[in-house]
Amino acid sequence: MEQKLLGKTALITGGNSGIGLATARLFRDHGAQVVITGREAATLQQSRELLGGEALVLQRDMGRLDDIELTMADIKQRFGKLDIVFANAAIARPAPFALIDEAHFDDIAGVDFKGVFFTLQKALPLLQEGASLMVTTSISNQKGSPNFSVYAACKAALRSLVQTLSLELADRGIRVNAISPGPIDTPGFGRWEVPDDVVQAARLEFERKSPFKRFGTAEEVARVALFLACADSSYVAGTEIVVDGAISTALL
Numbered sequence: 001m002e003q004k005l006l007g008k009t010a011l012i013t014g015g016n017s018g019i020g021l022a023t024a025r026l027f028r029d030h031g032a033q034v035v036i037t038g039r040e041a042a043t044l045q046q047s048r049e050l051l052g053g054e055a056l057v058l059q060r061d062m063g064r065l066d067d068i069e070l071t072m073a074d075i076k077q078r079f080g081k082l083d084i085v086f087a088n089a090a091i092a093r094p095a096p097f098a099l100i101d102e103a104h105f106d107d108i109a110g111v112d113f114k115g116v117f118f119t120l121q122k123a124l125p126l127l128q129e130g131a132s133l134m135v136t137t138s139i140s141n142q143k144g145s146p147n148f149s150v151y152a153a154c155k156a157a158l159r160s161l162v163q164t165l166s167l168e169l170a171d172r173g174i175r176v177n178a179i180s181p182g183p184i185d186t187p188g189f190g191r192w193e194v195p196d197d198v199v200q201a202a203r204l205e206f207e208r209k210s211p212f213k214r215f216g217t218a219e220e221v222a223r224v225a226l227f228l229a230c231a232d233s234s235y236v237a238g239t240e241i242v243v244d245g246a247i248s249t250a251l252l
């Protein structure tokens, strides 16, 4: 098998679950040295076993500036550089607009926008010529998404950020892109702190509306991340690739 990321060092935030973990495994299989971050000790340990001893597995809260800086310091010490950043960690918690208080807003925005913003910024000193930066957005950033006002707005902010940064960083040969998943079957889908039947109803509704009549898999998103991470996408920058089986194109 051709290894598309040989010699590359890749940071994947939220790499202990779902899309991030599938991407870390694929990048590793393509020869990259991978660094993952997450918060939950049990899934970090499972990921360490899955990824093997070469992977750097860090328990960090990517909504905190000090944890982000510590992560970059560890990467500098262990690898001295970064070629790929997949800023993918996020939380989603539905709530009606009228009931959102400051703590809810700060929790979501702190990880989903501020955390991603500073992950990319603090990576800058380590980035090599030709580096690839990616963020995970969501189809909710281009569509109305009732009860996900903060989450969807953060994802839209990331889409904007990708456009700006791709211009600011082009002179260093750094490409910046977004991956916008539709419904993907991960542990994160439905981790919303709501009753199970609400999640189940949402799942059935997505399956009904999906032209493919199914959720996507984390591996299907990871393969798009591989494309954006490697030289195959050398002229792709400042854009968002939608991975949703066409669900967001449907009128109803």
Ligand SMILES: NC(=O)c1ccc[n+]([C@@H]2O[C@H](COP(=O)([O-])OP(=O)(O)OC[C@H]3O[C@@H](n4cnc5c(N)ncnc54)[C@H](OP(=O)(O)O)[C@@H]3O)[C@@H](O)[C@H]2O)c1
Pocket: 013, 014, 015, 016, 017, 018, 019, 020, 037, 038, 039, 040, 041, 043, 060, 061, 062, 063, 088, 089, 090, 091, 092, 111, 136, 137, 138, 139, 180, 181, 182, 183, 184, 185, 186, 187, 188, 189, 191
């Ligand atoms: N699944 C979908 O249908 C879907 C659709 C659209 C967009 N997305 C986006 O896809 C990305 C990955 O989600 P997923 O579906 O793979 O969900 P997931 O399985 O829950 O993965 C989310 C990851 O983010 C990590 N994370 C959350 N907050 C963090 C923090 N403060 N610091 C460090 N890590 C943190 C989690 O680790 P811990 O649990 O250890 O904190 C977990 O590894 C997210 O950006 C999500 O918004 C997913």
